[in-house]
Amino acid sequence: MDIGSRNDAVPLCSTAFVINGQQFTLELHPWVTLLDLLRGALELSGTKKGCDHGQCGACTVLIDGERINACLKLAVSLDGARITTIEGLGSPESLHPMQKAFIEHDAFQCGYCTPGQICSAIGLVSEGRVHSRADIRELMSGNLCRCGAYTNIADAIEDVMGQGRNQIREAAE
Amino acid sequence: MRPFSYTRAQTVQAAVQALASDPQAVLLAGGTNLIDLMKYEVERPGAIIDINRLPLNFIDDLPDGGIRIGALVTNSSVAHDERVRTRYPLLASAILAGASPQLRNAATTGGNLVQRTRCYYFYDPATPCNKRQPGSGCAAIGGVNRIHAILGASDSCIAVHPSDMCVALAALGATIEVEGPAGRRDIAFSDFHRLPGDRPELDNTLQSGELVVAIRLEPNHFAVHHTYLKLRDRLSYAFALVSVAVAVELSNDRLVDVRVALGGVAHKPWRDRLVEAEFAGVVADEEAFQKLAERLLSGAKGHGGNHFKIPLAAKAIVRALKQATSGRLQDQAAKSVQ
Ligand SMILES: Cc1cc2nc3c(=O)[nH]c(=O)nc-3n(C[C@H](O)[C@H](O)[C@H](O)COP(=O)(O)OP(=O)(O)OC[C@H]3O[C@@H](n4cnc5c(N)ncnc54)[C@H](O)[C@@H]3O)c2cc1C
Ligand code: SF4
Ligand code: FES
Ligand code: FES
Secondary structure (H helix, E strand, O other): OEEOOOOOOOOOEEEEEEEOOEEEEEEEOOOOEHHHHHHOOOOOOOOOOOOOOOOOOOOEEEEOOEEEEHHHOEHHHHOOOEEEOHHHOOOOOOOOHHHHHHHHOOOOOOOOOHHHHHHHHHHHHHHOOOOOHHHHHHHOOOOOOOOOOHHHHHHHHHHHHHOOHHHHHHHHO | OOOOEEEEOOOHHHHHHHHHHOOOEEEEOOOOOHHHHHHOOOOOOOEEEEOOOOOOOOEEEOOOOOEEEEOOOEHHHHHHOHHHHHHOHHHHHHHHOOOOHHHHHHOEHHHHHHOOOOOOOOOOOOOOEOOOOOOOOEOOOOOOOOOOOOOOOOOOOOOOOOOOHHHHHHHHOOEEEEEEOOEEEEEEHHHHEOOOOOOOOOOEOOOOOOEEEEEEEOOOOOOOEEEEEEEOOOOOOOOOOEEEEEEEEEEOOEEEEEEEEEEOOOOOOEOOHHHHHHOOOOEOOHHHHHHHHHHHOOOOOOOOOOOOHHHHHHHHHHHHHHHHHOOOOEOOOOOOEO
16 A cells, blocks of 8 residues: 655555554555544544644544554554554444443534544543542643533543443453 | 655664764654654654664663663653652652643653754744754744743743753753763763753754663652642643742751752753752741742843743742642642642
8 A cells, every 4th residue: 555645765664553453564655644544545534633733632542552642653653553543442333431421421512522532531541540530631631622522521531430440441442 | 744764773773873874864752742843844854763662661770779761761651650659759740740641652751851942933944043944043032932031041042941851850860871873971961951052953962873762860858848830821731831840858947958940941951059059958938939039040031022931930939949848749630739
């Protein structure tokens, strides 16, 4: 697969990773970010591009279970990684508990920030460092919401955390 | 982004060699600063050397009771390491005051040290900037300079170093281990970052081909009386306008050893050991703190938009010293004092 603008002077880099449980081996130009790879050639457009500069969190995905900003990662640097995007968390028939809680708590309006919020929230839960509502707000501060759904987002996360940490961790895997 | 070639270094020696032999090459760690700057074409490397596979992801105890943190340990892993939390809580607190959880998961110890300024003009290739393009001028002097330096600036550049982690490391007096074509050497933390002078393009004293391998911290008596106070435009996910790292050793209400490092005010984390020494043995009260703040800021100079930082820094120093000496540390989640 040839991804990115053509430039024959620079060799393509063979890169292998698992995305949402599926194995990929791709020939990539080194300047393609994970975010552009996901949204472009792989047609996984659930992950959103807000700022493209690490300032909004819309592009949050899980790499080996940890939340990061996909806009600031070169895809080639992730050789060997296991990547989970919003598409890999649940399906309309069988939603991830975090997805369900976001719906139940009305935790979005336009929905643009939501895939990033949900991936971030799942990363947050598995980190296991939340002891208070203030912790949820602080540890979700890397995800901006222009619609200001913050209160309901925190409610949804609190709800899921109340349901038991282990269940969430298993569902994320 | 401009096209570049990409290689993964497998050993520190190979990375050093690749870096030293190609003036167009740069190191890639977490990428959170470098990739951002490449998108703006502020950085235009011809070659990227990915150092993420190097064996520099360790936190080791040292025989003297100190600690050694590898250059590739992420900011999150440092901040949440049990040894760092108990023995160097000031460092953990400063890291958690910075960026966002996602960014801290990617950002590395080495990258945080070497990250570049957030000066708006540095980021905008359409404007003059001596740091980005030596000799082109400084658009911040006489321009919008709300976030700029009040201490140690020059006529060439008034940028500040943006790191929170480094302010704590300055107070704690870390040592930086680097490896270059000539082998390994240690750099004292206060000698690592530079003041701009007439060479603002140089942020630090790394020589060509040198790579940060690790940082070391000595054992200390600051785990009880310390605080990292960060003031910014919003409570989270924003760079410091002014920050203060304080580490104090107290005996019978007197200051035995007091260290005050300032962030957001200069081209490097700002510390003045001579001023600190003047306060050894002094009773730890508000009057002393105010005097110390005055002394630390005696050379402060505003540039218009950033005048407010001078009184802000004075108040922040006093508050941080009060918090530290009373053992009430700054809670980086609730933003309150415990
Ligand atoms: C939106 C946003 C908000 C942020 N907010 C804050 C904040 O509030 N406080 C704060 O402190 N920081 C903040 N940061 C900055 C962040 O901490 C840095 O981007 C990060 O620490 C850089 O580490 P990295 O590993 O990603 O470095 P990279 O981007 O990989 O590299 C940065 C530079 O360091 C060099 N480098 C990397 N490793 C080494 C090494 N071992 N030896 C020599 N050179 C090396 C690279 O060549 C490059 O020049 C923020 C960043 C963003 C994008
Ligand atoms: S302050 Fe420094 S970084 Fe900013 S425009 Fe001036 S020279 Fe460039
Ligand atoms: S798109 Fe990555 S942080 Fe905004
Ligand atoms: S729901 Fe619209 S940006 Fe968050």
